[in-house]
Amino acid sequence: MTTAQRASAAPARDPGRAGVDHGEPQPHAMAPPHRGAARDPAAARRVRPRTVILGFAVACAVVGVIAICVGSTGWRSPWAWDAMVGELRAPRVLLGGLVGAALALAGVAMQAVLHNDLADPYVLGISGGASVGAVASLALCPGIAPGPAAAAGAAGAAVVVRALARGPHDPTRLLLAGVAVGSILGSATGLILVLAPDSNLLRSSTSWLFGGMGTPRWSALTAPAAVIAVAAAWLARQAQRIDRLALGSDVAAALGVAVPRLRRRVLAVAVVLTAFAVAAAGLVGFVGLIAPHAARRLVGQPHRALIPLAGLLGALLVMAADAVARTAFAPREVPVGLVTASLGGPMFLWQLQRGAR
């Protein structure tokens, strides 16, 4: 958009508020009265980012404890640490938090590399690759958990998409290659489901495709926890460089960022995080989209605050959604991905409506 277009578009964005007094001093005469002052997202961002992050860390812990207390067999008080709580609920809730954090961080990373707020961890054909991997694994070796095959499928699809869109970095080409590869892999998934002789495959695949943590053992948590901790720390260290990516490749390079290398690494981290989330919990939709989006509304664009807050929001969202999934239709359980999508969709629409007003 050119400056002229922007200048003409800006008043239209906020017709009724021209010249609103926003209570700030205007020390120099040349500053014109400000359009959109009261609606400025930055103005709403008065709370310090550190306070917001701390607040959500506490909220995350509280939700985690509550999620451990509730379940299909009823409420257990937090201090009654029995086998049910210690061996079944606690690892599952923690894994949910890890999966949510991984998806949210992957979403932030994907959005930064693709310059697109609508990118989620599963673009670049990752959901299609994960589905093919999982369904093939369930069809060929039903006894084995489909997680590793799904992760391999996800990473493989991402590598193929990246290779197809090689050349000068172009987010649109990457996204379109992702859509095409994802659609091919999606039809392959359907083909396996339809042609497979095992009639149980459809049912077992469906519950995996909608996501769910299952009943993990404590030992299943170590690898994802380590990977997510390392990835989060690395992303946080790169926060200021990732910020500069948002200014465009040329400006970022002129500001001293090794742009192609940074973009490659951020993308690789996003794919690894998504692969681990997929391996642990299948396809849990919407978390990687809504958590970064909500975090951005709270602390703005700088990734120094955005990365930790998005991770916390993702963890909180999946832990809460999983608690709902376990209790809403107890004793039956619904896939957690259905809950995140059915809660996340309306939340996202509400945010969009607020943003449009």
Place this chain on the structure above:
Amino acid sequence: MTTTSTTTAMIATGPLGTAPAPREPGSPILEAEGLAAAHKPRSPMRDADGLVVGHKPGSPILDASGLAVGRAGAPVLAGIALAIAPGERIALVGANGSGKTTLLRALAGLDRLLAGTIRWEGAALPTGADRVRTVGVLFQGEVGSRFTVRELVGLGLGLDGPASAAAQRQVDAAIAWAQLAALADRSCAALSGGELQRALLARAVVAGPRAVVLDEPTNHLDPAGRAMVHALLDRLRGRVAVIVATHELELAATCDRIALLHGGRLAALGTPGEVLTPAQLAAALGVQIRRLDDPDGGPPLFRVIAARTASQEAA
């Protein structure tokens, strides 16, 4: 302009013969504005006002020679030689497609050179966070991001660590310089074109660079916005070398020298009086332009009389 003379910045015929001088960690060019407080210079050269103008008398801040940029076989630019003195202001003038932006991008280290060398203070353009202390940039067509003005300007520091109090002061000084103090916490997406341009200029100078590279900084701006950009550039005069691509001949006329580009080559290089002549402009821009001198002593005005016709072009 007390120390910078255009004679020290003649077209260079080759790389500097002298060994590269050791680089200082940062340049307090904007010290008087409080913009470079975070840098500790070792032995800066100062002009009569105490402003840092470089670290070696007479040595060009930028020395480019034999530049060719573009695709092999079809270079956009060829045979460009340009040396710029500390604090000098030089305009790149030329028709659309004449290579102004390509030259600026090459100077800012964005494009691979087909041939030639670019030396910033006798050395290659540093990478990483040091780059912003050598050259600040303002490219064309940057859109308002979701950063606040303060966040955007802070990104110009090239920081890779937590922002120190000194860095914060530097950001505040640059924002005050750009007269955006009242808008510091506003999202860039809510700024007018002129305000955004000033914020981007503040980002270009916040690290206290030796030079800034500006691609049509007054494009699309209203008269007041242009006047403010001109005023900001005037406050850099003699302290920061300014390399500005512009179609605004009135702005070019205020520069120390003008490089006239035509078809990817340097058609002329000299003072405004030497370059902004009807004959030179007609040859490079394809228009007949009349120069109108301001009786009040201001910079001259330029008025387009007529576009050259195809038959004139052929002749």
